[in-house]
Amino acid sequence: MSKNLTKRETDYSKWYNELVVKADLAENSGVRGCMVIKPYGFAIWEKMQAQLDKMFKETGHENAYFPLFIPKSYLSKEADHVKGFAKECAVVTHYRLKNAEDGSGVVVDPEAKLEEELIVRPTSETIIWDTYRKWIESYRDLPLLINQWANVVRWEMRTRLFLRTAEFLWQEGHTAHATEKEAIQEAELILDIYGDFAEKFMAMPVIKGLKTASERFAGAIETYCIEGLMQDGKALQAGTSHFLGQNFAKAFDVQFTSKEGKREHVWATSWGVSTRLMGALIMTHSDDLGLVLPPNLAPIQVVIIPIHRNDEQLDAISEKINQIVKELRSKNISVKFDNRTTHKPGWKFAEYELKGVPLRIAMGPRDLENGTLEIARRDTLEKQSISQENVVDFVEKTLKEIQENLFTKAYNYRESHIIEVETFEEFKHILNTKGGFVSAHWDGTAETEDKIKELTKATIRCIPLNNKIEEGKCVLTGKKSTQRVLFAKAY
Amino acid sequence: MSKNLTKRETDYSKWYNELVVKADLAENSGVRGCMVIKPYGFAIWEKMQAQLDKMFKETGHENAYFPLFIPKSYLSKEADHVKGFAKECAVVTHYRLKNAEDGSGVVVDPEAKLEEELIVRPTSETIIWDTYRKWIESYRDLPLLINQWANVVRWEMRTRLFLRTAEFLWQEGHTAHATEKEAIQEAELILDIYGDFAEKFMAMPVIKGLKTASERFAGAIETYCIEGLMQDGKALQAGTSHFLGQNFAKAFDVQFTSKEGKREHVWATSWGVSTRLMGALIMTHSDDLGLVLPPNLAPIQVVIIPIHRNDEQLDAISEKINQIVKELRSKNISVKFDNRTTHKPGWKFAEYELKGVPLRIAMGPRDLENGTLEIARRDTLEKQSISQENVVDFVEKTLKEIQENLFTKAYNYRESHIIEVETFEEFKHILNTKGGFVSAHWDGTAETEDKIKELTKATIRCIPLNNKIEEGKCVLTGKKSTQRVLFAKAY
Numbered sequence: 001m002s003k004n005l006t007k008r009e010t011d012y013s014k015w016y017n018e019l020v021v022k023a024d025l026a027e028n029s030g031v032r033g034c035m036v037i038k039p040y041g042f043a044i045w046e047k048m049q050a051q052l053d054k055m056f057k058e059t060g061h062e063n064a065y066f067p068l069f070i071p072k073s074y075l076s077k078e079a080d081h082v083k084g085f086a087k088e089c090a091v092v093t094h095y096r097l098k099n100a101e102d103g104s105g106v107v108v109d110p111e112a113k114l115e116e117e118l119i120v121r122p123t124s125e126t127i128i129w130d131t132y133r134k135w136i137e138s139y140r141d142l143p144l145l146i147n148q149w150a151n152v153v154r155w156e157m158r159t160r161l162f163l164r165t166a167e168f169l170w171q172e173g174h175t176a177h178a179t180e181k182e183a184i185q186e187a188e189l190i191l192d193i194y195g196d197f198a199e200k201f202m203a204m205p206v207i208k209g210l211k212t213a214s215e216r217f218a219g220a221i222e223t224y225c226i227e228g229l230m231q232d233g234k235a236l237q238a239g240t241s242h243f244l245g246q247n248f249a250k251a252f253d254v255q256f257t258s259k260e261g262k263r264e265h266v267w268a269t270s271w272g273v274s275t276r277l278m279g280a281l282i283m284t285h286s287d288d289l290g291l292v293l294p295p296n297l298a299p300i301q302v303v304i305i306p307i308h309r310n311d312e313q314l315d316a317i318s319e320k321i322n323q324i325v326k327e328l329r330s331k332n333i334s335v336k337f338d339n340r341t342t343h344k345p346g347w348k349f350a351e352y353e354l355k356g357v358p359l360r361i362a363m364g365p366r367d368l369e370n371g372t373l374e375i376a377r378r379d380t381l382e383k384q385s386i387s388q389e390n391v392v393d394f395v396e397k398t399l400k401e402i403q404e405n406l407f408t409k410a411y412n413y414r415e416s417h418i419i420e421v422e423t424f425e426e427f428k429h430i431l432n433t434k435g436g437f438v439s440a441h442w443d444g445t446a447e448t449e450d451k452i453k454e455l456t457k458a459t460i461r462c463i464p465l466n467n468k469i470e471e472g473k474c475v476l477t478g479k480k481s482t483q484r485v486l487f488a489k490a491y
Numbered sequence: 492m493s494k495n496l497t498k499r500e501t502d503y504s505k506w507y508n509e510l511v512v513k514a515d516l517a518e519n520s521g522v523r524g525c526m527v528i529k530p531y532g533f534a535i536w537e538k539m540q541a542q543l544d545k546m547f548k549e550t551g552h553e554n555a556y557f558p559l560f561i562p563k564s565y566l567s568k569e570a571d572h573v574k575g576f577a578k579e580c581a582v583v584t585h586y587r588l589k590n591a592e593d594g595s596g597v598v599v600d601p602e603a604k605l606e607e608e609l610i611v612r613p614t615s616e617t618i619i620w621d622t623y624r625k626w627i628e629s630y631r632d633l634p635l636l637i638n639q640w641a642n643v644v645r646w647e648m649r650t651r652l653f654l655r656t657a658e659f660l661w662q663e664g665h666t667a668h669a670t671e672k673e674a675i676q677e678a679e680l681i682l683d684i685y686g687d688f689a690e691k692f693m694a695m696p697v698i699k700g701l702k703t704a705s706e707r708f709a710g711a712i713e714t715y716c717i718e719g720l721m722q723d724g725k726a727l728q729a730g731t732s733h734f735l736g737q738n739f740a741k742a743f744d745v746q747f748t749s750k751e752g753k754r755e756h757v758w759a760t761s762w763g764v765s766t767r768l769m770g771a772l773i774m775t776h777s778d779d780l781g782l783v784l785p786p787n788l789a790p791i792q793v794v795i796i797p798i799h800r801n802d803e804q805l806d807a808i809s810e811k812i813n814q815i816v817k818e819l820r821s822k823n824i825s826v827k828f829d830n831r832t833t834h835k836p837g838w839k840f841a842e843y844e845l846k847g848v849p850l851r852i853a854m855g856p857r858d859l860e861n862g863t864l865e866i867a868r869r870d871t872l873e874k875q876s877i878s879q880e881n882v883v884d885f886v887e888k889t890l891k892e893i894q895e896n897l898f899t900k901a902y903n904y905r906e907s908h909i910i911e912v913e914t915f916e917e918f919k920h921i922l923n924t925k926g927g928f929v930s931a932h933w934d935g936t937a938e939t940e941d942k943i944k945e946l947t948k949a950t951i952r953c954i955p956l957n958n959k960i961e962e963g964k965c966v967l968t969g970k971k972s973t974q975r976v977l978f979a980k981a982y
Contacts (some may be wrong), residue, residue: 010945030565030621031609034558037638042555064533067525068611068658069581069643072588074521086597088590090560092611093584093599095646097563097577105567106577108584108608117599118522120559120583120611130521140833151559151642155586167559342631413784 005354007288012232016283020161021043023291023355026155033159033166040355041278042385043299045169048277049149051201051296052171055193061145061173066127068151069118074126078251081125084218088155090120090166093400120153125219125244125270128174129252136176136266138257143186144176152274155380162279163236164489170274176266178256180245183267184222186374187243190271191224194239202277203294203406204228204284205414206238207437207486209462214446217270221245227461227486229414233435235488238280241271279491284410285379289357292378294406295399300329300336302395303357305348317363320388324373327392333399354379358402359395379405420484427475427487431458438490441472441481446477459485496845498779503723510773510847511652514846517769524650531846532769534790536660536860539768540640540694542787543662546684552636552664557618559642565617569742572616575709575982579646581611581657611644616710616735616761619665620743627667627757629748634677635667643753643765653770654727654982661765667757669747671736674758675713678734681762682715685730693768694785694897695719696905697729698977700926700953705937710763712736718952718977721774724926726952726979729771760845770982775901776870782847783869785897786890791827793819793886794848796839798855805830808854811879815852815864818883824890844869849893850886850887870896911975918966918978922949928979932963932972939967949978 005022006014021027025041028034037045068091070168076082077471095113099105122129126257128146137142153167173190177183191208198206206226216223222243228236249265283294294303304321308314321337328335334359338348345362352360362374373391376383379402386394417436421427430438442448442460452475453459463485472481496513497505512518516532519525528536544554560583567573587603590596592755612618619637626632640662650656664681668674682699689697697717707714711733719727740746740756749755776783786792795812799805812828819826827848829839836853853865864882867874870893877885908927912918921929933939933951943966944950954976963972 027625029558029618031558031560031562031618034560035624037556039553039555043553045556046554062530062534063537063803064530065528065536066529067520067522068644069522069525071522072597075588082588082597086590089586090583090609091588092581093601094582095580097566097573097580097582097610106563106573108582118581119588127520127522131527134518146699153559169556308654362929 005288005290006418008010009224010230014416015288016279017161019282019286019290023290025282026161028161031166032397033156035161035167037169037275040299044281044293044297045275045278047297047299048201049171052193052197052273053149055174055197056147056171056173059145059193061068061147061175061187063148064146065148065150066122066124066131070121070124070127072117072119074130075119077126078219078247079252080247081219085122085154088157089122089477090153090155092118092120102415121150122152122154123270123272124150124152124172125146125174125248126252128267129248129254130159130175131231132176132266133252133254134253136256139178139259142176142178142256142266143182144173145186147171147173160279162275162282165275168275170272172272173270176249176254177270178258178264178267181265183245183269184243187222187224187241187269187271190241190269191226191239194226194241194271194273197273198226198228198238198280199407201294201296202281202284203296203410204238204280205404205407205411207462208466209464209486211462212446212449212460212485214449215460217242219244219247220270221247224465225462227488228280228284229417229436229488230280230491231413232283233417233489235437235486235490236276236280236283237461238277239271242269244268244270285406285443286356290354291405293356293358295358298356298358298400299334300352300355300357301334301399302336302359302361303348303352304335304337304361304363305345305352306339307345307362309365313365314341317365317368320368321363324391328395331392331396333395361391377402379409418486421475422473428456431456431487431489435489437461437486439484439486440475442476442485443474443479443481448474452476452487456487457489459490461486461488461490492944495614496779496781499722506732506779507770507774508652510777510781515654516773516782517899519652522657524647526652526656526658528660528766528792531790535772535784535788536766536769538788538790539688539692540662543684543688543764544638544640546688547638547662547664550636550680552638552666554639555637556639556641557615557622558780559612559620561615563608563610565621566610568617569710569738571738572710572742576613576645579648580613581644581646583611586690596908612641613643613645614761614763615639615641615643615663616665616739616896617743620739620745620759623665623667623743623757624743627745627747630669630750633667633669633747633757634673636664636677637666638662638664651770653766656766659766661763661871663763664761666760667740667745668760668808669749669755669758671758674736674760675734676958678715678732678760678762680735681732681760682717683761685717685732685764685868689717689719689729689771690898691741692785692787693772693775694787694894694901695729695771696898696902698953698955699957700955700977702731702953703937703940703951703976705940708733710735710738712738715956716953718979719771719775720908720927720979721771721982722904723774724908725979726951726977726981727767727771727774727926728981729768730762730764733760735759735761776897777847781845783897784849786894789847789849790825791843791846791848792825792890793827793850794839794843795826795828795852795854796836796838796843797830798853800856804856805844808856810861811859812854815882819886822883822887824886849890868893872901909977912966913964915966919947922947922978922980926954926980928977930964930975930977932974933976934965934968934970934972943967943978947978947979947980952977952979952981
């Protein structure tokens with residue numbers, strides 16, 4: 001398979017699909033809409049998981065595990081919730097196969113039909129709140145701060161690797177609180193964690209905001225979100241944190257005895273990020289040569305490639321490289337020494353470029369003589385020769401620089417792609433030429449929101465949390481408005 | 492809920508069920524056969540995962556993720572495999588619900604029937620080997636050493652928390668090799684990893700052996716296993732590693748070009764351990780007061796409980812305890828300081844005994860005066876007063892001792908429960924009185940194995956790997972035999 005990717009300018013979507021497969025991140029499986037996450041892609045996901053898990057635990061959350069299956073009757077208990085998920089769910093109806101009577105193989109055994117169908121969880125609010133009823137008695141049991149890492153299934157018709165798949169991996173937090181205020185604080189705390197993770201680890205700037213009613217999670221009172229901007233000018237929702245009010249507590253009758261001895265319904269939040277973040281990561285930084293990974297999430301931060309004509313040279317170079325590997329590892333830097341003789345250096349250079357390894361070191365016979373090595377940055381493609389003695393300091397410093405540079409670059413791109421408009425003509429013009437976020441006044445009605453979506457394919461990505469209040473007129477209807485919202489075409 | 496458990500002697504099975512729930516490890520959910528793993532139980536599972544994952548990675552394995560669903564036709568491709576799993580699998584037949592016409596809620600939408608049914612994975616050989624066909628071209632792509640952490644579903648009719656549940660969590664390794672020899676070496680390497688993990692982390696002695704043909708994994712040529720012995724004299728299969736020969740490579744047409752340029756089928760292994768290990772851990776060490784955890788897997792290794800009559804005393808004691816907590820944590824010891832005033836010290840003592848925390852430290856006003864503290868071991872229930880100055884050394888040393896003591900105790904129990912018998916009368920007598928492993932000659936036929944199972948409920952747990960060859964006569968038929976095998980009643 002050729003390593004050459006379609007150029008982003010030519011066909012961004014094709015570039016993305018090729019990159020995901022060629023960089024060994026993921027591929028489609030034989031099961032419609034379900035992906036295989038390949039080892040290299042999974043290693044990045046593991047780094048994301050480890051960091052998020054740490055952040056959740058540092059803020060008092062614990063992990064647990066709830067069933068994959070949700071009885072149909074549970075899903076139905078919260079009216080908005082079932083409306084949101086019933087149309088795209090995998091339904092288990094039988095629990096056994098048997099040999100076909102005509103000998104043609106195995107078939108579903110009609111006698112093994114379930115009394116009640118089971119839904120493969122699209123999200124776990126219902127099964128979890130059914131459990132919380134047993135766990136929560138009094139205010140002493142609150143807050144209950146639980147997270148689960150799991151697979152979920154939503155039967156999407158049009159799927160794309162990482163961005164929209166029938167099965168995906170995610171974490172889902174589900175918390176229970178004694179007061180409305182505490183639940184809202186929790187939803188906001190998690191939004192901050194998601195924002196910090198996106199910006200400090202993924203090097204992806206995000207806008208924090210609230211969703212409009214029509215974009216809210218099915219069953220939520222308020223949905224907070226972080227929104228990123230991809231290189232093609234389309235927005236991507238990277239994480240959501242929901243204030244659920246007492247909706248699920250009421251649907252599943254979860255009450256607690258307050259300090260004052262009163263029985264009250266519990267307040268709830270839920271929140272999640274998924275393997276979709278992999279798509280966001282790819283589309284924030286990568287280029288026509290392949291993946292570009294921020295050092296904080298790169299499974300391999302430094303690759304070292306020997307350049308040699310014969311075994312004798314390789315031995316001498318390897319000895320020096322092994323020393324460097326050891327020194328770098330002692331600083332917790334993840335290093336790969338690729339000493340395979342089955343592949344040429346040029347092939348390896350292209351391979352690690354494609355895979356987004358932040359730093360590449362090459363060492364040849366002349367370097368050995370001179371005490372130097374060549375080091376190349378994946379983000380800027382700059383190469384330079386440095387002294388072997390300085391390698392550890394240089395690598396440490398440069399990894400930090402790359403992390404910052406990727407963020408700054410993405411931040412500047414994002415900032416230059418938030419355009420305030422006053423008229424619907426401007427709105428359409430910006431959307432169809434430059435893309436990005438269009439900041440516009442909106443009259444606050446779902447009708448206008450729908451109409452704009454119908455006319456332009458843009459949706460309201462969020463009402464930014466730090467919005468300033470200003471007088472204005474709705475970009476479509478001209479009605480009064482007090483703040484701008486961010487529109488964009490989105491993944 | 493009372494903390495008192497049924498005594499093991501009275502009803503071992505009831506003791507187990509109560510302990511799992513009361514120690515906050517797991518509980519049954521509203522979904523038949525599916526459990527909820529509670530935060531405390533999940534924290535132990537996370538420690539198991541982290542250690543196993545480290546051991547897999549150190550031996551060159553990488554993690555990946557494959558789809559939850561397996562098309563029915565895939566499952567059918569390997570004849571023995573489908574025979575083994577078809578009778579107990581969850582089948583997805585539809586992908587949508589809709590509102591019932593009579594307004595009675597949501598029902599399965601008959602128009603959303605899948606063309607081909609999907610099986611919720613009971614194990615992933617078929618979907619993985621379908622993928623490996625695309626990944627393996629030449630000997631350069633081998634070995635392929637992949638593991639996945641996942642949930643699987645087997646529709647068991649009689650379920651028990653951790654030991655046998657419809658859904659469970661596990662890891663499944665799937666490797667591909669160029670030669671038969673390498674594949675067998677891999678299966679044996681993994682068996683060693685499982686054995687080391689069981690003995691060094693779970694403090695559970697295990698016997699390594701081979702399964703007989705009738706106990707083999709469906710589709711395997713050879714199944715290696717580790718078998719533990721529970722306190723009630725029943726054996727428990729704690730992990731299996733399968734040499735699959737070329738069965739799956741042939742079923743899914745996975746061939747590679749050898750160094751010599753020949754096309755050959757790939758050799759395979761698969762291997763797994765599951766949340767069943769939690770059951771094994773509980774039944775190896777725990778007692779009538781509750782859980783007993785080996786320090787290497789305990790989420791909380793040391794709990795510290797202040798004893799005080801008023802706030803002033805609590806403040807003074809807390810100041811000292813906070814110092815100790817800090818010192819212990821700097822040595823990577825996991826400590827909990829339970830300073831809740833909502834619960835009395837006596838309640839806390841019982842609580843952490845029930846939860847198996849290896850060491851409990853109590854500190855009261857007199858300790859504060861004298862510079863002492865009281866420290867209690869969960870394994871021996873011994874208490875002693877030590878000087879505060881020695882606490883870090885004492886804790887470090889004692890945690891090691893507890894780990895060793897638990898292993899030794901379980902080892903001695905196991906060793907005294909491997910009984911060689913020569914006659915079938917002895918066989919039955921030992922099995923029905925003492926329990927444990929009965930070491931007996933067997934004529935090597937499935938008929939005899941079945942007959943013995945029918946007569947005694949004992950199965951051949953394994954043919955130990957380190958077996959000595961000796962002349963003997965089958966305990967049932969009197970036919971010639973060259974080695975003993977281990978029989979036991981089993982979980």
